[in-house]
Amino acid sequence: MIEKPSRLEYGTIVGERYRIIRTLGTGGMSRVFMAEDLKLPGKQWAVKESVADTHMMKLVRAEAEMLISLSHPRLPRIVDFFEHLRSGAVYLVMDYIEGMTLEAYLKGYQGRIPQEQIIPLALQVLDVLDYLHTRQTPVIYRDLKPTNIMLTPEMEFKLIDFGIARSYKAELDQDTVKLGTVGFAAPEQYGAGQTDARSDLYSLGAILLYLCTGGKYSEWTAGVEGYIRGEVTRHLIPVIRKLLRQHPEERFQSAREVIEELRRSTEFQPAKHEASVGGTSLEYAGTxxxxxxxxxxxxxxxxxxxxxxxxxxxxxxxxxxxxxxxxxxxxxxxxxxxxxxxxxxxxxxxxxxxxxxxxxxxxxxxxxxxxxxxxxxxxxxxxxxxxxxxxxxxxxxxxxxxxxxxxxxxxxxxxxxxxxxxxxxxxxxxxxxxxxxxxxxxxxxxxxxxxxxxxxxxxxxxxxxxxxxxxxxxxxxFRGVIPYTRKKRFGFLKRQR
CATH class of the missing domain: 3.40.50.300 (P-loop containing nucleotide triphosphate hydrolases)
Structure with missing residues (x-):
């Protein structure tokens, strides 16, 4: 938790433009608030406040610089960044994403989300991982988990919270900081070596296993096959197993390789209304x-x-x-x-x-x-x-x-x-x-x-x-570029009406 108290409360105006409405979340070294835009009436943003010592501030600035350099429809867009020197606080203003986390979505279905949604979700995650990992300086997310994946009411996926992401440096043998979430982080994140693209792929495998077992397992242990839901396609099991190998060299080596493996099965071919993005069939999520x-x-x-x-x-x-x-x-x-x-x-x-x-x-x-x-x-x-x-x-x-x-x-x-x-x-x-x-x-x-x-x-x-x-x-x-427009809703919310 943050050791220093926040300067922000309801009604506080940040950067002479953003009025704080409420707290969205707290964790680690930061707080996230919802704010309304005084220059764009009706527009709301997420304002991330980080307050820490000088060393950690360097990490926050690095996070801001990295996010500003990225542009992908499934990543948060940074629209403002400024510091409050007297308090040592740093503020990132980014997209406010309406919806719920994958974790909350899973709970809404009592752990059994429709199995036909699992593969499309995996392809969406792989799309953004492929983008991050193929930057000139690859970006490793390092904290892929259900609470860091947001789903909008239209079932569009967004990846949030880049708090521990890092740029990959080939000359290092291991990470200087060991961070990640137990159960979803790869073994090398606990000191066995440096994280790279294969670490994020391990986390994806953990998420897929988590979904396929109704939230019971995220690590491949003896007997886990018995808890995998019967309706889950058998073609997916060896993919998950390979993603979750202990040694990085035994896993898939890139997001593109996993995409190609999934696409080999006709069972994974998308519906005709989905658009093709970078050779991968996904529903377009950006503007x-x-x-x-x-x-x-x-x-x-x-x-x-x-x-x-x-x-x-x-x-x-x-x-x-x-x-x-x-x-x-x-x-x-x-x-x-x-x-x-x-x-x-x-x-x-x-x-x-x-x-x-x-x-x-x-x-x-x-x-x-x-x-x-x-x-x-x-x-x-x-x-x-x-x-x-x-x-x-x-x-x-x-x-x-x-x-x-x-x-x-x-x-x-x-x-x-x-x-x-x-x-x-x-x-x-x-x-x-x-x-x-x-x-x-x-x-x-x-x-x-x-x-x-x-x-x-x-x-x-x-x-x-x-x-x-x-x-x-x-x-x-505009042939071929008008997205599928049927309004979708969270299924379990409809059942509760």
């Missing part, structure tokens, strides 16, 4: 960004961004449309109409809603980073035309960059010119949209750019409403 850039003023970027947002909202859920320009006026005019505000007046809130799409007007890049840490499935960025460096960077890093330009004969070279000006940047994922363009213009531009993702957008007078022609084009543009 995807669509950036809409106009080639020139009046090219229809905002109109297209609105149409795309409402299309995605009808087929997915939780969509934000962001006006990434601090002086733009389009969303302000729209908000005045939606909220019936008198002309010339400006609402105090920069967020408003139209048919399930959250509109964010005159938004800064810092606010976009905060929104990325939220629960939106898609964020559509309206970049306008002639973007500055920051907006251009957001376009280049987006998952789905959309360039909107005129298909008129005398203006089509504007798009070709934009593509040439950024030829040093990869453009394979760019999409070019030409409102009201004839088929000949589309074919000509495809040939000139040597790029097949060029689309003619049909006449669409009301971008808020569904139009069959526009939907048909956007179906093609």
């Amino acid at each position: 995807r960004v669509v950036a809409v850039l106009g080639v020139s003023s009046g090219s229809g970027a905002t109109h297209t961004a609105i149409a795309v947002s409402h299309y995605l909202a009808r087929r997915s859920r939780s969509v934000a449309l962001v006006e990434l320009h601090s002086t733009a006026q389009a969303f302000a005019r729209l908000q005045a109409v939606v909220e019936r505000v008198s002309s010339g007046q400006t609402s105090s809130s920069r967020r408003f809603e139209v048919d399930g799409v959250h509109y964010w007007r005159q938004t800064s890049r810092a606010d976009v980073i905060s929104l990325l840490g939220g629960s939106y499935r898609f964020i559509v960025l309206d970049l306008g035309s002639a973007p500055d460096n920051e907006r251009l960077e957001e376009f280049l890093r987006a998952d789905y960059p959309l360039v909107v330009g005129s298909g008129a004969e005398w203006r089509i070279q504007e798009i070709a010119g934009l593509a040439r000006s950024f030829q040093r940047h990869p453009q394979d994922k760019w999409n070019y949209c030409l409102p009201l363009a004839p088929l000949e213009a589309v074919q000509r531009l495809r040939k000139e750019l040597n790029h097949d993702k060029v689309f003619a957008l049909p006449y669409h007078s009301d971008p808020f409403e569904r139009a069959a022609g526009m939907d048909q084009v956007l179906d093609e543009l």
